Amino acid sequence: MGQSNTEQHQPYHSDDEIDLAELFLILWKRKILIILGTVVCALAGIGISIFMTEVYEIDALIEPGKRIVENEEVPVASPIAIKEKVLAGVFDQNIQKELKISAREYPNIYVDLPKDTNLVKFRIESSDIQRAKDILNAILLRITRDTEEKIKKTKDEIENKIKLAKIVYQGKVNQVKLLAEQVKETKATIEDFKMERKKAMSSRSTDAMAVLLYSNEIQNKQIYLNDLNRKLSDMETQSQASKIELEQLKLDLSNIIATQIDKSPTASSDPIKPKKILIVALSFLLGLMGTIMLAFILEYVQAARQRKEDGSQGMHYRTD
Numbered sequence: 001m002g003q004s005n006t007e008q009h010q011p012y013h014s015d016d017e018i019d020l021a022e023l024f025l026i027l028w029k030r031k032i033l034i035i036l037g038t039v040v041c042a043l044a045g046i047g048i049s050i051f052m053t054e055v056y057e058i059d060a061l062i063e064p065g066k067r068i069v070e071n072e073e074v075p076v077a078s079p080i081a082i083k084e085k086v087l088a089g090v091f092d093q094n095i096q097k098e099l100k101i102s103a104r105e106y107p108n109i110y111v112d113l114p115k116d117t118n119l120v121k122f123r124i125e126s127s128d129i130q131r132a133k134d135i136l137n138a139i140l141l142r143i144t145r146d147t148e149e150k151i152k153k154t155k156d157e158i159e160n161k162i163k164l165a166k167i168v169y170q171g172k173v174n175q176v177k178l179l180a181e182q183v184k185e186t187k188a189t190i191e192d193f194k195m196e197r198k199k200a201m202s203s204r205s206t207d208a209m210a211v212l213l214y215s216n217e218i219q220n221k222q223i224y225l226n227d228l229n230r231k232l233s234d235m236e237t238q239s240q241a242s243k244i245e246l247e248q249l250k251l252d253l254s255n256i257i258a259t260q261i262d263k264s265p266t267a268s269s270d271p272i273k274p275k276k277i278l279i280v281a282l283s284f285l286l287g288l289m290g291t292i293m294l295a296f297i298l299e300y301v302q303a304a305r306q307r308k309e310d311g312s313q314g315m316h317y318r319t320d
Contacts, residue, residue: 030295041287055273061263172239
């Protein structure tokens with residue numbers, strides 16, 4: 001009964017239970033292996049990072065030509081269209097031929113569109129900084145040339161409209177002058193008729209027919225004058241509208257802004273690749289994990305060998 005109670009109160013140990021103290025002892029036993037292995041891997045990582053080719057980022061910024069319409073900037077060439085054009089490789093063959101670069105040596109070109117701007121950013125990751133700058137300069141030159149052609153076309157269209165608007169405006173001005181002269185002459189004629197009628201009425205031998213004729217002429221001329229004044233007012237309104245249209249076209253022409261290179265091709269001050277600290281850190285961690293696993297494997301092999309030897313000796317004793 002006592003033995004049974006002792007067995008009931010004895011703690012249960014599973015074969016799969018991990019003994020942390022035993023693991024720590026194994027690591028302590030193999031500490032030299034772990035330390036040396038980790039140091040070797042870290043040194044290897046340092047060596048690899050030193051001898052790896054350094055890669056820099058070379059970037060440039062361009063702002064396509066634009067027009068200011070109703071206080072809003074409207075690009076002459078869409079930044080999205082420029083991006084698609086470059087990514088599609090429209091300029092690649094000509095640039096390769098110009099710079100004598102093979103298609104295999106030609107780097108990847110990345111295009112970004114900064115948010116809430118009309119800017120286009122070009123990036124190249126390369127170890128050859130000067131070649132990357134030459135490629136970006138060639139791209140900027142072609143984009144500038146394309147957008148300037150569109151700007152010139154837009155300017156030519158506006159200038160033609162300005163010429164036509166000037167002709168229309170000058171025609172309106174001339175018509176205003178002509179109508180104003182006719183109004184002036186008609187007023188003078190009416191005044192002359194009034195004076196003649198007054199003379200006829202003040203004469204001793206008043207000619208009633210003459211007075212009636214003068215009155216009719218004055219009435220007719222007054223009707224004609226009213227019509228001229230109406231036409232003059234309409235023409236002055238039209239002339240003013242033509243002048244405003246002409247000034248607006250001149251303003252549109254002045255609001256065309258040429259393509260600007262906001263940032264010429266520039267290399268990053270530090271290489272973006274390789275990431276030396278990351279490589280060394282990973283090498284250190286891999287070395288540490290690898291040597292710890294190796295320590296457990298060696299310990300397992302040694303323990304298995306020891307058990308085998310102990311089993312052989314037990315069999316020998318029983319035989320004897």
